Every structure is written in structure tokens, then in C-alpha cells.
Amino acid sequence: MKNLNELNIKFVQKRKIWYIISLLIIIPGIISLFAQSLNFGIDFTGGNLLQIQFTKNVEIADVREVVNDYTDKETSIQSADNIKYSIRTAALTAEAGNQLLDALENSFGEFEILSNEFIGPIIGQELMKNALMSLAIAMVLMLIYIAFRFKIRFSLAAILALCHDALVTICIFSLLQIEVNSVFVAAILTVVGYSINNTIVVFDRIRENMERSKKYNFIDTVNLSINQTITRSVNTVLAVLFFLLSILFFGGESTKVFALAMTIGILAGTYSSMCLAGSFLVDFRAGGSNNYKPVQKINNTKIKEA
Numbered sequence: 052m053k054n055l056n057e058l059n060i061k062f063v064q065k066r067k068i069w070y071i072i073s074l075l076i077i078i079p080g081i082i083s084l085f086a087q088s089l090n091f092g093i094d095f096t097g098g099n100l101l102q103i104q105f106t107k108n109v110e111i112a113d114v115r116e117v118v119n120d121y122t123d124k125e126t127s128i129q130s131a132d133n134i135k136y137s138i139r140t141a142a143l144t145a146e147a148g149n150q151l152l153d154a155l156e157n158s159f160g161e162f163e164i165l166s167n168e169f170i171g172p173i174i175g176q177e178l179m180k181n182a183l184m185s186l187a188i189a190m191v192l193m194l195i196y197i198a199f200r201f202k203i204r205f206s207l208a209a210i211l212a213l214c215h216d217a218l219v220t221i222c223i224f225s226l227l228q229i230e231v232n233s234v235f236v237a238a239i240l241t242v243v244g245y246s247i248n249n250t251i252v253v254f255d256r257i258r259e260n261m262e263r264s265k266k267y268n269f270i271d272t273v274n275l276s277i278n279q280t281i282t283r284s285v286n287t288v289l290a291v292l293f294f295l296l297s298i299l300f301f302g303g304e305s306t307k308v309f310a311l312a313m314t315i316g317i318l319a320g321t322y323s324s325m326c327l328a329g330s331f332l333v334d335f336r337a338g339g340s341n342n343y344k345p346v347q348k349i350n351n352t353k354i355k356e357a
Contacts, residue, residue, distance in 0.1 A: 080222020242316030
């Protein structure tokens with residue numbers, strides 16, 4: 052059986068296929084974003100924040116079951132020792148709020164209300180504004196860093212791959228109308244950091260092979276470089292996915308949005324690093340021209356695995 056690094060997959064020659072696969076997700080996703088936007092949770096739309104303390108231990112699943120009867124949006128419930136609870140719901144009327152309190156008391160006995168307040172959507176708008184600003188600043192700084200370390204076309208290809216990863220994650224959440232909250236923003240920023248690291252590893256290998264074989268075909272150099280880093284990419288994504296899937300299936304409700312967004316983003320990031328980033332780079336280099344001799348003569352064994 053061949054080692055992954057010994058594969059000779061023609062990634063760049065298949066780039067039209069990769070582009071079509073991505074567009075099949077992104078185009079319906081963009082239509083969905085315009086038609087129904089994202090399903091914003093209470094972190095963005097505002098709502099009620101209720102903090103209570105029971106006199107006995109209460110399971111969080113039982114509390115969630117009672118609370119969900121009084122709101123059509125997913126609630127955010129956090130527990131401390133199964134006694135103190137912080138419950139965030141969509142905006143409730145005074146009557147609905149009183150009914151919720153009565154239902155909690157009837158189900159679990161007496162409790163002390165530590166706080167009961169309404170949080171307006173202004174905080175969510177500020178959060179979204181700060182998140183977009185953080186993402187824009189990160190993109191600009193990475194653009195400058197990669198342009199300095201490599202060349203401007205490497206930088207443009209990397210940023211385009213990053214935009215792809217973030218957009219795929221956002222589009223899938225919009226298409227499926229999965230509720231997003233502040234944790235989703237953190238997941239997108241984390242995906243961007245993971246993806247750029249993967250892409251830089253591939254670009255580093257491309258640069259090494261270009262320096263060792265300047266007379267050879269650029270397309271074949273890119274293919275060789277991607278194939279040489281497949282083992283590293285696969286091992287990394289599997290290690291991260293094992294962790295994320297354990298959180299997704301066995302973690303608490305408050306972490307599932309983060310785990311799902313990260314899982315989609317990590318898969319998109321690995322796909323873009325192997326299939327798209329090098330293809331973008333070739334298309335930015337004189338329209339993907341192929342003017343040099345084949346690269347098969349490069350000594351593959353002398354280059355250590357990334």
C-alpha cells in the first residue's frame with residue numbers, strides 16, 4: 052500500500068472540479084443569506100436573562116425541558132453545581148416570564164431569584180460589529196505577513212482560501228437555519244487561524260520545491276508539494292476532528308454550536324488547503340500557464356515531511 056506522501060494526485064489539473072464543488076455550497080448559501088439570513092440567537096437579538104438558585108440539585112436537561120415550553124428559540128442555560136442556573140431566553144412578555152417562574156417552581160420546588168433582566172439587541176449588534184472588525188483586521192495582517200514571507204500572489208491565494216472556509220461555514224448554518232450565537236463568532240475566528248496554518252505549510256513546501264527546481268513546471272511543482280503534505284494534513288485534521296466530535300456528541304448544549312461550526316470549518320479548511328489554495332496560486336500566476344519542463348525528476352525523498 053502506498054504511503055500518502057507517495058501519491059501523485061493531480062490537484063491543480065482538477066481545479067475546475069474543486070471550484071464547482073465549492074460553488075455548489077456557496078451559491079445556495081448566499082441565496083439563503085439574502086432570503087432568510089442567519090438564525091440569530093439571543094446573543095444577537097436580545098432577550099431575558101434569569102439567574103436563579105434552587106434549594107436542591109436539579110438536572111440541566113430537566114430545566115431545559117421546562118424552559119423550552121415558553122420560547123420558540125433555543126435557550127442558553129448554564130449551571131453551577133446543579134443549583135445555580137443562568138437562563139437566557141428570547142424576549143418574554145411579563146406574563147410569559149411569570150408563567151415560566153411558576154413552571155420552574157412547580158417542577159423543582161422553591162428557588163431564589165438572583166437577577167431577572169432584559170438585555171436589548173444593542174449588545175448583539177456591538178458584538179457583531181466587533182467580530183467583523185476583528186476578522187477584517189486579521190485578514191489584512193495575514194495578507195501583509197504572507198506577502199512579506201512569500202509573494203503577493205501567495206497572499207491573495209491564501210486570503211481567498213480563508214474567505215472560502217468562513218463562507219462555507221456561514222452558508223451551511225444559513226441553509227440549515229442552525230441558531231448562531233457569540234460562540235459561533237469565536238468558532239469562525241478559530242477556523243481562520245487553523246486554515247491559514249494549513250495553507251502556509253503547503254505554500255512553504257511549494258517555495259522549497261521552486262527553489263530546488265526553478266527550471267521545472269510550476270503546476271507540477273504545486274501538485275508535488277500538496278502531495279508531500281497530505282500525510283501531515285490528514286493526521287492533523289483527524290486529531291482535531293476526534294476532539295470536536297466528542298464535544299459535539301457528548302458535550303453540553305452550550306458547546307455544540309462551537310463544535311459543529313469548528314467541524315465544518317476544519318473540513319473546509321483542509322479541503323481548501325489541499326484543493327483550492329494551490330489552484331488559486333496557479334491561476335494567479337500568468338493565468339495558470341504551463342511553460343516549463345516536467346518536474347518528475349525532483350528528488351522527492353530528500354525533502355522531509357512537513
